[in-house]
Amino acid sequence: MTRQDRRYPSIADYAFISDCHCTALVSRNGSIDWCCMPRPDSDSCFGRILDWDHGGYCAIAPTTADVSTSRRYIPESMIVETCFRSTAGEVKVVDFFVMDKRAEEQAPNRLVRMIEGIRGELEILSEIVPRFDFGQIIPAVSEQGDGTWMAIGSNQGLVLHSDLPLEIVKHFGLRAAVSIKRGQKKSFIFSFLPPDQADRVPPQPNVTEVAMAGYRSTVSWWRDWVQRMHPPYKLDEATKRSAMVLKALTFERTGAIIAAPTTSLPEWIGAGRNWDYRYSWVRDSVFTVYTLNGLGYADEAERFLQFIQRSSAGSAEQLQIMYAVDGKRRLTEVELPWLEGYRRSQPVRIGNFAAKQHQLDVYGEILELASIWNAAGNEVDLRYWEFLTDVVNGACRHWAEPDYGIWEFRGEPRHHVHSKAMCWRAVKQGIAIAEGCGLPAPLDDWQSTCDQIRQAIDSQGYDRESGTFVQAFGNTHLDSSLLLLPRIGFVEYDDPRMLRTVDAICMKLNRGGLLLRYDSPDGLPGKEGSFIPCTFWLVSCLAYQGRLKEAWEYYRLAARCSNDLGLFSEEYDASSATMLGNFPQGLTHISQIRARLALEGNGDLLRHGISKNDKTL
Template structure:
């Protein structure tokens, strides 16, 4: 089974697919041609599921970084006899600059080694395993590289050095001296089509340079945030861009599947999809990180993917595939042992079938955040948004599964009622834009009913906090959303008391926040949730506790790895990264909390 720490990985992206590379030069995760495609390299989830390792033959001291303003990774190996620099990238489209999509070579993985001092013997081990490790392809050398066939794909490895093939593993050894370089590239194509072309070392070096320029071009137009943690905010904006599926504007929640919320447990989900739940958080973060084009594209994707008659079955889905797909049926891959034995490994996510009332509020809030930027809504979008408001008005009293997708019985979750209030509040503000002024009086009446119900049934006087469910006794970090969405003023005593209750009772010794501590129908306990800790920092800033807000922010931001990537959770025992990685919501939380603290200080 795979035991590599999750925090040891850096992400590569071409805004269509993603790869994860270890600090010592092994590509352990690569899905082609899309984020949600089957993995070609899957060692992240099982040692036998494929990888591509490049490293010095002997021991070395290792440092790495993203080349400034890019997602091109540069790893430096300092050996006894010399220095080796490895650059890794997923190629952006040829000539791609800013938001202009270049001529694309989807899924072109580039690797270039340069010896800058002395001499360094290098080992290269190439073991592709398409379809999450099910396929052990047939490989044979060809001039300028290797061809691997098996399953739906043909893989072309471009290399100036010869490989020895042993079954479905290829090995090469080569020594580089000061000033010498070695360039390799991997590209997949359909098995029934022509083999992807082999590329020269010069062409590979040029595409790496072009990819660096492409990322820097984008970064130059998205670095306007001024304030504390500017570097982290700008980097997180770049990470969100990297997790955007450029053809549609969809943003994946993470680029991985089945990295567990508890080590050895079964809380293992596929996050390579787009959640409506994340929409308003995401759009606020994109606005802060000055990603206006991504903001517009993301809302356009949401409105088109979710277009349906939402006042009739089926309900508005909580999530969609990155191409707008609706059927995301879940299945297990029993041949994979999972990260540190955390099984089952899943692809697909059956949460798409869940009934969650909060999505109506998140969709309307997303529309409210973007309508000034994207211009008048088209008739179909207006119809969708009015339907979402009507559904929230009609169904707010129903139980559901909550934003945390609890796989137990439906309950009356306070946060779900809150987001129905948000749906109507935003719809009222948008009524003239939506051509729905005739509905305003009813929407105001029902909005006030929801408000009164939350104050009556969601508040627990003994706890001094709003609770997870109506009439309940458990806390939920989702209550921190109340001041963030404007349900009550931040200085209202019940808001201050709720924020303090979360800080006191849901925060562990490391200063990180649990989502909740109540039973959720699954065995085992999850770690602390980085997004919820950023929410706490955000709420503390809104309530005027600037010092506490900064301290909380610094605590959670320190859990980024050496290249600034944040996981979903942190293990309560060790503090190490767990959960799917990198996690978009964690970077979104960082951006939004940094802005809130900056504004509070001003």
């Protein structure tokens, strides 16, 4: 790694904060290097995680290098506390987005940074360097008086209230160096404001008092949310943290759920596999919904169900596999060549080409969501049933076609086994809902299609020579998505074919105790790290097969891939103990929860992703 690359903290050095509207990453060194306001898919206002020189940041750190640093989340919250200690003194910095009842009423989003002296005296340097349009725009910064500053450029505006003596530095931003003594408190409060509303910014007296009130309401909000978990067992801290991360990835206004709050953190340094994950994948969102639903959170299922119906205009033919958080369908993928990328890993991309891909598993995900909804005692009304019928019929029409699969391959489409099994699941669940609710449906036709899909997978998706399921018809490659077949009820966990498939995946896709996604060419340059969710999928399979010793061994290896705050990335390089990919990754946290519950013998609520009372399998 070059000296230039070392300027970038490791991905593991970041903490994640959110108010279910905006997102930010805070480094161990006290710098916000990624922040998107007022939405998680907005252009960044601080973004030097993707270009250290031009991306912008907000740093609070001691001026002396002789300091030690520690950090934590305030228990049962998404509030980050970073402590800086030296022989001269100790200061803590607390970072959070304000959460209160108004968050559900679309109150102005407020990013708060509080500085407090704990011991002695320590000089702290604060630098606010906003950059808009992903680093292309150096905004004009002006002082409004009464501790208020504005940064304006392009179609973005950032308001800052602070009780620190900030100085405007031309072509840079704002800066202040102050000594913080024991008991002294200073604060920053940031909010997004469109430039055309700049003349409406009211002064904010008593900034630190307002920040402290926001802190109290945010602690209360998160703890109230955590205490609503009502599983019949005590969750360990890692699993509770994963649940909070999933909640923090939701977009409150619409019910959308993003895959991750970042774009273009590389799956391998310099390999070009850099994608924008700040959107709502139907697949990942449904995984999130049935995981949170199993932990006692039903609201997220209802909100996302409504989001999908709105975004697809109630038509199966207009379904796509992901949407923007406001339901927008056009997510045109473009590259930003002026950004050097994390550790010079170009290209930096926004938008996602995969939004227009043909991925057949989406039909199964929609019916999974309907099953969660129905099993919770909600009525499937005729309007919703018309939509679901359309989705099932779509699965019946298209199941025999090739697609790009769960991994969104960018080469030629294939007949992926997982995709076809999800079509089977869609039809099977459609039959169950129709029969259970007395709803009209072409049941004979649907059952015939179910039988055809099963026959096709059994004959073409299973390699008799090796005795295992395969990635796609016509090849013998293995794929970790096959570990999901028992979860949807296509095959029992202890079926000999599944036992052999699990053993083969353990043998051929294992890299240092972590699984790759597949062993086939994927049409992309370079390589990638191990995909952490797949290892947790393996843990669940092994646990349900009664192989608990092996399951715990793999679980411990995967759990070590989190950082000190319990956050997981998408991928991991076991050889260098390095996080890779977008961060934090919702799918990894989902899979950790499911694996842990399976190991503890409490996985029944999540085993098939539906209510324990469901009798359709």
